[in-house]
Each structure stands twice: as structure tokens, then as C-alpha cells.
Amino acid sequence: MNSAEVVIAGAGIIGLSVAFELLEQGVPVRVLAPADETGTATLTAAGMLAPVSEADVEHVDLIPLALDSLARYPDFVRRIEAASNITCGYRSEGTLWVALQRDHRAELDHLLDFMADRGMAAERLDARSLRRLEPALSPRVVAGCRIPGDHQVDPRALREALFAAVRQLGGQVDAASACGVDTRDGQLAGLWIRRQGKDEPECLPCERAVLATGAWLGKDFQGALPACGMRPVWGQVLRLRGEPILDHVIRTPDVYLVPRADGRLIIGASSEERGFDASARAGATYELLRHAIAAVPEIAELEFEEVSVGFRPATRDHLPVIGASGTSGLYLCGGHFRNGVLLAPGSAAALAASMVAGQDHAELAPFSPRRFETAT
Ligand SMILES: Cc1cc2nc3c(=O)[nH]c(=O)nc-3n(C[C@H](O)[C@H](O)[C@H](O)COP(=O)(O)OP(=O)(O)OC[C@H]3O[C@@H](n4cnc5c(N)ncnc54)[C@H](O)[C@@H]3O)c2cc1C
Structure with missing residues (x-):
């Protein structure tokens, strides 16, 4: 040694x-x-x-x-x-934060004010501009913003x-x-x-x-x-796959959708206090899919690949x-x-x-x- x-x-x-x-x-x-x-x-x-x-x-x-x-x-x-000679799936297309109902708008305003106060870039967009960037978004989208500084990795x-x-x-x-x-x-x-x-x-x-x-x-x-x-905070995500339908990460107040270059789509995430219980829950799966399909209806056609559970490490x-x-x-x-x-x-x-x-x-x-x- x-x-x-x-x-x-x-x-x-x-x-x-x-x-x-x-x-x-x-x-x-x-x-x-x-x-x-x-x-x-x-x-x-x-x-x-x-x-x-x-x-x-x-x-x-x-x-x-x-x-x-x-x-x-x-x-x-x-x-x-x-x-390593292994690619890590880093993508910098940015995130679209979308409001699907009127009461999401208040959250959008709060987010934009908070970011402006801290000099963080975000551009308010109307529904038409959002759907131009991501045609698979639901016609129910009412407003949103583009956050170029939020990226992703696999x-x-x-x-x-x-x-x-x-x-x-x-x-x-x-x-x-x-x-x-x-x-x-x-x-x-x-x-x-x-x-x-x-x-x-x-x-x-x-x-x-x-x-x-x-x-x-x-x-x-x-x-x-x-x-x-330190305590575990239970989180569940879903992995679906099919033809790629999104370029940006999409967030609503209820769900986020993270598209990988290989056509996989990650839908997240639940958050509950369940100690070290690593079992997946039907109710959480249902809620994630319901919110995801409301934002991007085509998700209903994707193949279901995996549900996985992890423990977020949280201090006091x-x-x-x-x-x-x-x-x-x-x-x-x-x-x-x-x-x-x-x-x-x-x-x-x-x-x-x-x-x-x-x-x-x-x-x-x-x-x-x-x-x-x-x-x-
Ligand atoms: C559902 C979900 C979605 C998330 N999404 C995001 C996201 O989009 N972006 C983001 O930034 N973060 C996200 N996070 C948070 C992120 O995953 C964690 O903050 C991060 O992975 C913590 O990394 P870690 O290495 O500390 O812990 P872990 O990844 O949990 O690794 C800890 C490792 O330590 C090992 N270990 C345990 N006990 C011992 C021991 N006694 N001796 C040696 N090894 C031990 C375990 O086996 C484990 O492999 C998400 C988390 C969850 C659960």
C-alpha cells in the first residue's frame, strides 16, 4: 500500500x-x-x-x-x-420551460423574475414560438421560456x-x-x-x-x-425509447422530459420519503406518464423500457x-x-x-x- x-x-x-x-x-x-x-x-x-x-x-x-x-x-x-474513449452524451441545446395551464403562468413569472435578479439568461416565449422550436409539444401549451444555460449529460x-x-x-x-x-x-x-x-x-x-x-x-x-x-430521498424515473421526438429538455411544473441522442426519453421525477425502500411504485409511474403525455402527446406511442429508483442524498x-x-x-x-x-x-x-x-x-x-x- x-x-x-x-x-x-x-x-x-x-x-x-x-x-x-x-x-x-x-x-x-x-x-x-x-x-x-x-x-x-x-x-x-x-x-x-x-x-x-x-x-x-x-x-x-x-x-x-x-x-x-x-x-x-x-x-x-x-x-x-x-x-476513456467513451462518449458521455453531453448536449447543450438548452431547456424549454412550458406552462400548460393558466396557473402555471404565475410560476413562470416567478422563475423569470428570480433568474433576472441573478443575471441568469432566459427568454420568454409565446406558445407559437415554443411549438416552432419543439413541434411535438401539446397544443395546450400557453407560454414558456427558453433557458439556454441548462444543458444535459447521460x-x-x-x-x-x-x-x-x-x-x-x-x-x-x-x-x-x-x-x-x-x-x-x-x-x-x-x-x-x-x-x-x-x-x-x-x-x-x-x-x-x-x-x-x-x-x-x-x-x-x-x-x-x-x-x-444524511437521508435518502426516494426518486423514480421512467425510460422510454423510439424515434427521437424532442431536441430540448422540456420542463413543466409537474414533470421533466430529457431526450437522449439515441432516441431514449427520460421522464422524471417523483420525490418521496421512503427510507431505503428501492421498490418502484405504480402510482408514481402513472403520475409521471400522465403529466408527460399532457405536455407531449406523442409520448404515448413510445416503447416503455424501464422504471428505476434512486436515493437522492440529502443532508439536514x-x-x-x-x-x-x-x-x-x-x-x-x-x-x-x-x-x-x-x-x-x-x-x-x-x-x-x-x-x-x-x-x-x-x-x-x-x-x-x-x-x-x-x-x-
Ligand atoms: C430520480 C432522480 C433524478 C435525478 N436527476 C438529476 C438530474 O437530472 N441532474 C442532477 O444533477 N442530479 C440529479 N439527481 C441527483 C443525483 O443523482 C445525485 O445527487 C448524485 O447522483 C449523487 O451522487 P453520489 O455519487 O453522491 O451518490 P450515488 O450515485 O448514490 O453513489 C453512491 C455510491 O456509494 C456506494 N456506497 C454506499 N455505501 C458505501 C460504503 N459503505 N462504502 C463504499 N461505497 C458505498 C453506493 O453503492 C453507490 O454506488 C437525481 C437523483 C434521482 C434519484
């Missing part, structure tokens, strides 16, 4: 992005990737890169990180595609490419999960891990580690961690935890809730920079894990 090696627990988009950034800076990494991927948010996510339409009045601290992360995306994808392709890039750059990937920390005098000395197929845990010596275990951060884990109250204040924990050498990167795909490049670049420099990155101050007291 190389004492400079950083052990990264978790192989969702966050753990793999951190691994990739560290490797590109010459830091050796070992990624712990459990074989059971049930509920992994990255595998369910629609892949909207939406700092504008997802901007949240209650979490304005997140907007600079979100905009920085989106700005990094083209280069991030280019580097990963070059290292999270499954990106994760596969990240895995390949990490291996290509010399990173190790172990089929194992982290179950605790070993410390000496407040300094990390190792991670307790469980290897695939072995019951007994073993201690993997390391001086630096990153916990990027999504909604599972702190679950069944021995050792003092900031009490961020719904902001991410990125940076040093109370234990020297132990870092957290998680809690990206509804926007982890968007926030991956920015979070990973900032965390890797602070780990290499050995000091906190100013941009990460609002997300310091130390804003929560430490619990055992």
Missing part, C-alpha cells in the same frame, strides 16, 4: 469524479465500489445540468458552485472522453466513462465497502472495509480518505463523523458536505441531493485542489462538513 494513496469510498458520480481529478493531478487513488448498486442515485438520474431552472430561492449559496460546475462541464467531459454513460478513465489513469478499483475509520491521535490511520464475498472486515491503512457514499454516508459506519443527518440543510471532517485526513463529499450530476465537476475540482494544497478551498466554505457538530 502506497502511503500517498487516497482511498475513496463510493463509486457514484461524486466519488469517481474526485478520483479522476486527483489522478489527473498525480495523486494515486483506490476506489471502493460495492457490487450491489441498488438505489445508486447516479444510475437513476436524468442528467439535467440545470443551474438556472433548478435554482432554489432557499439555497442561493449553491448557485455559484452550480454555475461554476456547469462552466466546467465541456472540458470535464472532453478529458474523460479522451481518457449519467450512466458518464459513470461508465469515469470508471474507465480512472482505471486508464492507474486508479485501483476494489469490490468493497467502507464500514469504519481507524484513527491515531486524531489522524486517519486506515479505513475498515468489507471486501466482496468476505464476512470479516479488514483494515486498509491510509492517511487520506474521502467518503463519497451518497445517501449511505454514515450508515452502519463506525467512527465519529459530522452529524449531517439540503446543502452538500464537501471538505475536511473533524478527523485529520478524512474528507467528505456528498449530500448533493437533486443536483449531484450538475455539481460533480465543480465539487470534485474544488475538493481535489484543497486536498493537494492541504488547505480548505474558499469556494467550499458554505459546504464545510464542520458546520454540523460531530457525532459518534
Whole structure:
């Protein structure tokens, strides 16, 4: 074992992005990737890169990180595609936000005011202009706007490419999960891990580690961690396929539709508090299809491919935890809730920079894990 090696627990988009950034800076990494991927948010996510339409009045601290992360995306994808030879489905056609009823108009006005206040670009459009851009939209559309700054990527392709890039750059990937920390005098000395197929845990010596275990951060884990109250927020999306019928991401107040270049259409997303129950629900499927077909009637003709469930990782204040924990050498990167795909490049670049420099990155101050007291 190389004492400079950083052990990264978790192989969702966050753990793999951190691994990739560290490797590109010459830091050796070992990624712990459990074989059971049930509920992994990255595998369910629609892949909207939406700092504008997802901007949240209650979490304005997140907007600079979100905009920085989106700005990094083209280069991030280019580097990963070059290292892996796998394309990641990055598309920049933008998003159309559409109102289907009169009371959606008030929401549209609010969204446009909020974006104007923050200098975010959006262009109000009438129904005819919207249907000129996307002829498959329902004749019921009453108004909307075009948000050129909201893009998309295919999270499954990106994760596969990240895995390949990490291996290509010399990173190790172990089929194992982290179950605790070993410390000496407040300094990390190792991670307790469980290897695939072995019951007994073993201690993997390391001086630096990153916990990027999504909604599972702190679950069944021995050792003092900031009490961020991580919980899973159940989300369900549908995957349909057929001839491509849309170019833009379409959002209404009730549903979003994310078209992939290969003709797949992702319809999302439900959001409920169900703990770690990964089962799909008929009612959620019905609601998603009902709203999707109301916005784009031709969706009824597409072939149904998959319903999938993932756990959005949510902290107590719904902001991410990125940076040093109370234990020297132990870092957290998680809690990206509804926007982890968007926030991956920015979070990973900032965390890797602070780990290499050995000091906190100013941009990460609002997300310091130390804003929560430490619990055992
Ligand atoms: C329905 C839905 C739609 C979404 N749509 C979008 C979207 O359009 N745009 C966007 O930006 N975001 C979206 N998100 C949010 C996004 O998916 C998440 O924020 C992001 O994927 C979180 O990534 P992660 O790597 O932290 O967690 P995950 O992707 O959940 O990965 C965590 C990994 O850690 C592993 N793990 C668990 N325990 C351990 C352990 N003890 N040791 C080692 N590994 C462990 C798990 O197996 C898992 O593979 C969506 C989420 C859902 C559920």
C-alpha cells in the first residue's frame, strides 16, 4: 500500500469524479465500489445540468458552485472522453420551460423574475414560438421560456466513462465497502472495509480518505463523523425509447422530459420519503406518464423500457458536505441531493485542489462538513 494513496469510498458520480481529478493531478487513488448498486442515485438520474431552472430561492449559496460546475462541464467531459474513449452524451441545446395551464403562468413569472435578479439568461416565449422550436409539444401549451444555460449529460454513460478513465489513469478499483475509520491521535490511520464475498472486515491503512457514499454516508459506519443527518430521498424515473421526438429538455411544473441522442426519453421525477425502500411504485409511474403525455402527446406511442429508483442524498440543510471532517485526513463529499450530476465537476475540482494544497478551498466554505457538530 502506497502511503500517498487516497482511498475513496463510493463509486457514484461524486466519488469517481474526485478520483479522476486527483489522478489527473498525480495523486494515486483506490476506489471502493460495492457490487450491489441498488438505489445508486447516479444510475437513476436524468442528467439535467440545470443551474438556472433548478435554482432554489432557499439555497442561493449553491448557485455559484452550480454555475461554476456547469462552466466546467465541456472540458470535464472532453478529458474523460479522451481518457476513456467513451462518449458521455453531453448536449447543450438548452431547456424549454412550458406552462400548460393558466396557473402555471404565475410560476413562470416567478422563475423569470428570480433568474433576472441573478443575471441568469432566459427568454420568454409565446406558445407559437415554443411549438416552432419543439413541434411535438401539446397544443395546450400557453407560454414558456427558453433557458439556454441548462444543458444535459447521460449519467450512466458518464459513470461508465469515469470508471474507465480512472482505471486508464492507474486508479485501483476494489469490490468493497467502507464500514469504519481507524484513527491515531486524531489522524486517519486506515479505513475498515468489507471486501466482496468476505464476512470479516479488514483494515486498509491510509492517511487520506474521502467518503463519497451518497445517501449511505454514515450508515452502519463506525467512527465519529459530522452529524449531517444524511437521508435518502426516494426518486423514480421512467425510460422510454423510439424515434427521437424532442431536441430540448422540456420542463413543466409537474414533470421533466430529457431526450437522449439515441432516441431514449427520460421522464422524471417523483420525490418521496421512503427510507431505503428501492421498490418502484405504480402510482408514481402513472403520475409521471400522465403529466408527460399532457405536455407531449406523442409520448404515448413510445416503447416503455424501464422504471428505476434512486436515493437522492440529502443532508439536514439540503446543502452538500464537501471538505475536511473533524478527523485529520478524512474528507467528505456528498449530500448533493437533486443536483449531484450538475455539481460533480465543480465539487470534485474544488475538493481535489484543497486536498493537494492541504488547505480548505474558499469556494467550499458554505459546504464545510464542520458546520454540523460531530457525532459518534
Ligand atoms: C430520480 C432522480 C433524478 C435525478 N436527476 C438529476 C438530474 O437530472 N441532474 C442532477 O444533477 N442530479 C440529479 N439527481 C441527483 C443525483 O443523482 C445525485 O445527487 C448524485 O447522483 C449523487 O451522487 P453520489 O455519487 O453522491 O451518490 P450515488 O450515485 O448514490 O453513489 C453512491 C455510491 O456509494 C456506494 N456506497 C454506499 N455505501 C458505501 C460504503 N459503505 N462504502 C463504499 N461505497 C458505498 C453506493 O453503492 C453507490 O454506488 C437525481 C437523483 C434521482 C434519484
